[in-house]
Amino acid sequence: MNRRTFVGTAVGLAGFGTLGTGSAVQNGNGRGNSNGNGRGNGDGGLVNAEETGSGAIVATDDGFVISDQEITVDNGVGYDGGEGAYIIYNDGYDGEISNNEISVDEVPESPTFGIRVEGGDVDVRSNTVDGDDALGKQFLSIGVADGATGRAEDNTLNGGHRVGILAEGSGTDISIRSNDVTGLGPKSDGWAENGIQISGDATGDVRDNTVEDHWWDLDNFQSSGIILYQPGDSINIQRNEVRNNDAGIALWGGDRHNAIHNAVEVSEADPGENGVAHYGVLVLDTENTGVRQNTISATDGDIGILVYSSAENTKLIGNDVSGFDELIVDQGADTKLPNPFDPNS
Known part of the structure; x- marks a missing residue:
């Protein structure tokens, strides 16, 4: 595995600190010798991809592979694609991003992405992304946008x-x-966290994931597991384990979604006294x-399923x-409910 450490400097790309400048980088794949800039000459798994002058890794053609990279980011910034700073980035090519390890100690600006895919058909799989507990700015582990297709599978995001x-x-x-x-x-500074989010007319399916510990411990915002x-319409959320989030699953907008065979649990008591509510499933601004x-179970929860007035023809079965x-x-x-229906039975 190829190891890189990116440390920011005072001046850099788009006003951010620059990845790769003044860094100590070790080649961890056992191939080649280090050169004068402290980098090993083995690429550790780059095909149709390259490291930029700012220290990020970007795809350059179809059939790209970005794999087996071990990257530490400390107040640095990667490729500036116009929508944020990216550590690993693809702009419209087909390929895979796999088996990388990204550790983020600090980011200088919001937003910064660990892995960003804009277009193309891409498999993002078996990567590990760890964000520091004290990150004060917006860091998004994996972002997929601009008509991209493919999979995000078997990743570990902590x-x-x-x-x-x-x-x-x-x-x-x-x-x-x-x-x-x-x-x-539970947290009350920085940013409220969400585990998995599909928005802005995107579609997909969300299946067999484990999503836990997204709690905003104030009453002004709310975190969600999924x-x-x-x-867009017709998204299936199926067989996920969703534990200890403000809202386990929130269905807000779009039509004809299905949340089926999920296990949603609040097993820990709310540690704060801030009037925070915890829900199993929320349904709003959606039809059918x-x-x-x-x-859907709780040790200390407020409402198991809440269907808002903006939801029409919801089926609770x-x-x-x-x-x-x-x-x-x-x-x-x-709302379609079992007949007869007793919510306390």
């Missing part, structure tokens, strides 16, 4: 992040499967969406809800 996996933009369609996404737990925020056969102060609160129009 520590501080504004969003663990973000899919956004019309035409973006991504399969998000078998990832472990862990936030910092959130659809004004996405189903919440089916989920297990076969859910096992327990331990919340209120199991199901339905304010929606034409």
